[in-house]
Amino acid sequence: MEAIILQILNGLDKGSAYALIALGLTLIFGTLGVVNFAHGALFMIGAFCAVTLSRLISLSHEVAVEGKVDFLGNPATESVPYIYDWFGRATGDAIIDWAVPLSILFAIPVMMLIGVIMERGLIKHFYNRPHADQILVTFGLAIVLQEIIKYYYGANPIPTPAPDAFRGSFDFGAAMGFDPNTIIYPYWRLVYFAFAAVIIGAVFAFLQFTTFGMVVRAGMADRETVGLLGINIDRRFTIMFGLAAAVAGLAGVMYTPINSPNYHMGMDFLVLSFVVVVVGGMGSLPGAVLAGFLLGILESFASMGAVLEVLPGLNQIIIYLVAIIILLTRPRGLMGRKGVMED
Amino acid sequence: MTKSNFTRRGLLKTSAIAGAGVALPTIFTAQSAHAFTNEPTGSSVTLGFNVPQSGPYADEGADELRAYELAVEHLNGGGDGGMMNTFSSKALQGNGILGKEVKYVTGDTQTKSDAARASAKSMIEKDGAIMITGGSSSGVAVAVQALCQEAGVIFMAGLTHSNDTTGKDRKANGFRHFFNSYMSGAALAPVLAANYGTDRKAYHLTADYNWGYTTEEAVKASTEAMGWETVAAVKTPLTQTDFSSYIAPVLQSGADTLVLNHYGGNMVNSLTNAVQFGLRDKQVNGKDFQIIVPLYSRLMAKGAGANVKGIFGSTNWHWSLTDEGSQAFVKSFGTKYGFPPSQAAHTTYVQALLYADAVERAGSFAPCAVAEALEDFEFDGMGNGKTLYRGADHQCFKDVLVVKGKENPDSEFDLLEVVEVTPVDQVMYSPDHPQMGGAEATLGTCNNGA
Numbered sequence: 001m002e003a004i005i006l007q008i009l010n011g012l013d014k015g016s017a018y019a020l021i022a023l024g025l026t027l028i029f030g031t032l033g034v035v036n037f038a039h040g041a042l043f044m045i046g047a048f049c050a051v052t053l054s055r056l057i058s059l060s061h062e063v064a065v066e067g068k069v070d071f072l073g074n075p076a077t078e079s080v081p082y083i084y085d086w087f088g089r090a091t092g093d094a095i096i097d098w099a100v101p102l103s104i105l106f107a108i109p110v111m112m113l114i115g116v117i118m119e120r121g122l123i124k125h126f127y128n129r130p131h132a133d134q135i136l137v138t139f140g141l142a143i144v145l146q147e148i149i150k151y152y153y154g155a156n157p158i159p160t161p162a163p164d165a166f167r168g169s170f171d172f173g174a175a176m177g178f179d180p181n182t183i184i185y186p187y188w189r190l191v192y193f194a195f196a197a198v199i200i201g202a203v204f205a206f207l208q209f210t211t212f213g214m215v216v217r218a219g220m221a222d223r224e225t226v227g228l229l230g231i232n233i234d235r236r237f238t239i240m241f242g243l244a245a246a247v248a249g250l251a252g253v254m255y256t257p258i259n260s261p262n263y264h265m266g267m268d269f270l271v272l273s274f275v276v277v278v279v280g281g282m283g284s285l286p287g288a289v290l291a292g293f294l295l296g297i298l299e300s301f302a303s304m305g306a307v308l309e310v311l312p313g314l315n316q317i318i319i320y321l322v323a324i325i326i327l328l329t330r331p332r333g334l335m336g337r338k339g340v341m342e343d
Numbered sequence: 344m345t346k347s348n349f350t351r352r353g354l355l356k357t358s359a360i361a362g363a364g365v366a367l368p369t370i371f372t373a374q375s376a377h378a379f380t381n382e383p384t385g386s387s388v389t390l391g392f393n394v395p396q397s398g399p400y401a402d403e404g405a406d407e408l409r410a411y412e413l414a415v416e417h418l419n420g421g422g423d424g425g426m427m428n429t430f431s432s433k434a435l436q437g438n439g440i441l442g443k444e445v446k447y448v449t450g451d452t453q454t455k456s457d458a459a460r461a462s463a464k465s466m467i468e469k470d471g472a473i474m475i476t477g478g479s480s481s482g483v484a485v486a487v488q489a490l491c492q493e494a495g496v497i498f499m500a501g502l503t504h505s506n507d508t509t510g511k512d513r514k515a516n517g518f519r520h521f522f523n524s525y526m527s528g529a530a531l532a533p534v535l536a537a538n539y540g541t542d543r544k545a546y547h548l549t550a551d552y553n554w555g556y557t558t559e560e561a562v563k564a565s566t567e568a569m570g571w572e573t574v575a576a577v578k579t580p581l582t583q584t585d586f587s588s589y590i591a592p593v594l595q596s597g598a599d600t601l602v603l604n605h606y607g608g609n610m611v612n613s614l615t616n617a618v619q620f621g622l623r624d625k626q627v628n629g630k631d632f633q634i635i636v637p638l639y640s641r642l643m644a645k646g647a648g649a650n651v652k653g654i655f656g657s658t659n660w661h662w663s664l665t666d667e668g669s670q671a672f673v674k675s676f677g678t679k680y681g682f683p684p685s686q687a688a689h690t691t692y693v694q695a696l697l698y699a700d701a702v703e704r705a706g707s708f709a710p711c712a713v714a715e716a717l718e719d720f721e722f723d724g725m726g727n728g729k730t731l732y733r734g735a736d737h738q739c740f741k742d743v744l745v746v747k748g749k750e751n752p753d754s755e756f757d758l759l760e761v762v763e764v765t766p767v768d769q770v771m772y773s774p775d776h777p778q779m780g781g782a783e784a785t786l787g788t789c790n791n792g793a
Binding site (some may be wrong): 002003006009010011014033067070071072076095150154155156158161167168169182184185186188189227238257258260264265267268296299300303304305308311312315316 | 399400401402499539546575577578580582584585587588589591592594595596608611612615616619620621623624625628642645646647648649650662663673677680682683697754755756757
C-alpha cells in the first residue's frame with residue numbers, strides 16, 4: 001500500500017512536467033498547426049533562465065584573503081557578491097537562496113520574447129509547408145539552441161538548489177498513520193506539483209474566461225471565418241506561441257532544483273511529451289494534461305522493484321507500450337477530436 | 344581473311360599473369376617500406392587524441408584535450424616540462440619522440456562506441472596516427488581498443504573504469520593507466536567498515552551498462568566480504584534523468600546504505616534526488632542512513648553541488664596530492680589554463696608520456712616493441728606513487744585514493760578531500776580473477792599491422 005501511494009506521488013511530479021510541456025505543445029499545435037520539436041529546447045532555456053539569474057545575482061568581485069593561498073600557491077582571493085555590498089550579507093544571502101523562485105519573474109518576459117521571435121523569425125515561414133518540414137526545421141532549431149547553451153554554460157549539469165526553506169522531505173507515512181519513513185516526499189516536488197496545477201489552471205481560465213481566449217478558441221475551431229470577421233488572428237496566435245513558450249520555460253525554471261540543468265535536458269523530455277500529446281489526442285488541451293499525469297504515474301509504477309522482478313525492462317518501454325495500446329483502441333487518443341491531422 | 348587466336352581462357356590467363364606482374368613490385372615494396380601501420384618516415388610523428396568533444400561528457404573531454412596539448416608541448420621541449428622532470432624514467436629528452444616532432448590530430452568520440460570507432464579509424468587511415476588515446480567511457484574504450492588491435496596501433500586508454508577494459512576484453516595492443524571497479528571496491532570496503540561498521544544493509548542502484556555491472560559486482564563482493572548484506576540491486580536506464588521512483592522505495596526495503604553505481608550525469612541526478620528525499624537525515628536500523636558513490640569525478644561532482652558533502656567514494660587522482668609529480672603537473676596545467684586538472688586530465692597526460700617514454704626505450708615506434716617496453720614497466724613520479732604496468736593484462740597497479748565530499752570547501756575546485764591512500768598491495772588481484780574474465784581472458788597476440 002505504502003509503495004503504491006509513493007509511486008502515485010512520484011508520478012504526479014513527473015506527470016506535472018510532462019503535462020506542462022505537452023500543454024504548450026498542444027497550444028501551438030492547436031493554434032498554429034505546427035508540430036514544434038523545439039519545445040523541449042524552450043523547457044531547457046527556461047531552466048537556464050534560472051541558472052542565468054542565479055549567476056547574475058551572485059556576480060561578485062574578488063577580494064584578497066590574508067594568509068590563504070590558491071591551488072598554485074599564489075595569494076588567494078575570495079569572491080564577494082556585489083549584492084552583499086548593496087543589501088548586506090544577510091539580505092544578500094536570502095536573495096541568492098531564493099534565486100529559483102525569483103527566476104519565475106525573470107523567465108516570463110524572456111520566454112515570451114524568445115517565443116515571439118521564434119514564431120515571427122522562423123516558424124511562420126513554415127505554416128503552409130508539410131508537417132515533415134516543420135518537424136525538421138524545429139528539430140534543427142532545437143539542436144542549434146542546445147549547442148548555443150552548451151557553448152556558454154558547458155556540458156556539465158549546473159547545481160541550482162531550491163531555497164533552504166524547501167530542503168528535506170515531508171513524511172506522508174507518519175501523517176497518514178503508516179510507519180514513519182515509508183512514504184517520504186521532498187517539499188520541492190510538492191511545490192512543483194502545486195505550481196504546475198496553478199499554471200495549468202491559469203492557462204485554461206485564460207482561454208475559457210477572457211475575450212482574448214475566446215477569440216483564440218474560435219480561431220482554433222475555424223481560423224478562416226474568424227479572419228473574415230476582421231480579427232487579426234495571426235497576431236493572437238503569435239501571442240499564444242509566446243505564452244506556450246513561457247509555460248514550457250516556467251516548467252523548466254521550477255524543475256532546476258529537482259535535477260541540475262544541463263543543455264540536453266529538453267531532449268530528454270521532448271520525445272516523451274510528444275507521446276503524451278499523441279496519447280492525449282492531438283490538439284486537445286485537457287487530453288494533454290490527463291495523459292501527462294497518467295503516463296507519469298505509469299512510468300513510476302513500472303520502475304518499482306517488485307514490477308521489475310517480474311517484467312525486467314518494463315520501465316524503459318511502459319510509456320510506448322501504453323501509447324500503442326491506447327492508439328490501437330482509441331486511434332485519436334484519449335480526448336482527440338475528429339479531423340485533427342487527418343486531412 | 345584473318346584468323347584471331349584470342350580465346351576467353353587465353354585472355355584470362357594473360358591478364359592474370361600481367362596483373363601479377365604489375366602487382367609484384369608493390370607487394371614486396373609495401374612490405375619493406377612499412378614494417379608496421381603508419382610507420383613515421385618524416386621529421387614528425389602524429390598521435391590521435393580521441394576524446395568526447397560533444398555530448399554529455401564534453402567538459403571531461405575538453406579537460407583531456409588540454410592535458411594532451413600540455414603533454415605534446417612538454418614532449419617537444421616547450422613549457423616547464425611538467426611531470427617529465429619527476430618521472431623516474433629519464434628517456435624523454437624534450438626533443439619529441441625519437442627525435443621526431445610530436446604532432447596530433449583529434450577526434451570526437453561523442454561517447455558513442457560507433458562514433459568513437461569511426462573517428463579513431465579516420466585518424467589512423469587518413470591522418471596516419473601512430474597511436475590512439477583518450478575517451479571517457481568504458482563502452483568506448485573497449486570498442487576503440489578492439490579497433491586498434493585490428494589496425495595494428497597502440498591504444499592508451501583514457502578514463503575507463505570498467506573491469507572489462509583490462510579484464511575479459513583486454514587486448515595486446517591496449518593499455519590502461521586508470522584504476523578499475525575491482526580496485527574501487529577493494530579500496531573502499533575497509534574505509535566503509537571503519538566509518539560505518541560491518542553490519543549494514545546496502546541497496547544498490549546501478550547504471551544499466553557494462554561499467555555499472557562491474558562496479559556493482561566489485562562493491563558487492565568487497566562489502567559482503569566484510570559483513571555487509573546486499574538488500575537489493577536495481578538497474579536504472581542509462582538515459583534516466585529523474586531517479587525519484589528508484590530512490591523512493593529504498594527506505595521501505597529496510598536498507599540503511601545506498602550505493603550509487605552511477606557516473607557523470609546519472610550520478611549527479613541520482614545523488615541530488617537521494618539527498619532531496621532526505622535519505623541522509625533518516626535513521627534506519629538504529630543507524631544514520633549513508634550514501635556511497637564508488638567512482639567520483641570532481642568535474643561531475645561539481646554538478647551535484649553541496650549534495651556531495653560527507654559522501655565517500657574513490658578516485659584515480661586528485662590535484663590536492665602533495666607528491667612531487669602531482670605538484671609539478673598541477674603547476675604546469677594550472678599556470679597554462681588557470682584551474683587545476685581533473686583526474687581525466689591526469690590519466691591522459693600520464694598515458695601520453697608513458698607511450699612516448701616506451702617508444703624511446705624501445706628505440707622504435709613498432710607497436711609490438713612499444714608494448715614490450717610497457718609490459719611490466721615500473722615507474723614513479725607520475726602522481727600515484729610506485730606504479731607497475733602489469734604485463735599479463737596491461738593494467739596499471741598503483742595506490743588508490745578514497746575520498747569524501749568536503750564539508751567546507753575553500754574554492755570551487757576544492758570539492759573532495761582525500762581520506763585514505765590505499766596501498767597498491769590492497770587492490771592487487773591475479774590476472775585470472777573471476778571479476779576480470781577468469782582464466783579465459785587473454786591478451787591475444789600483439790599486432791604490428793601493415
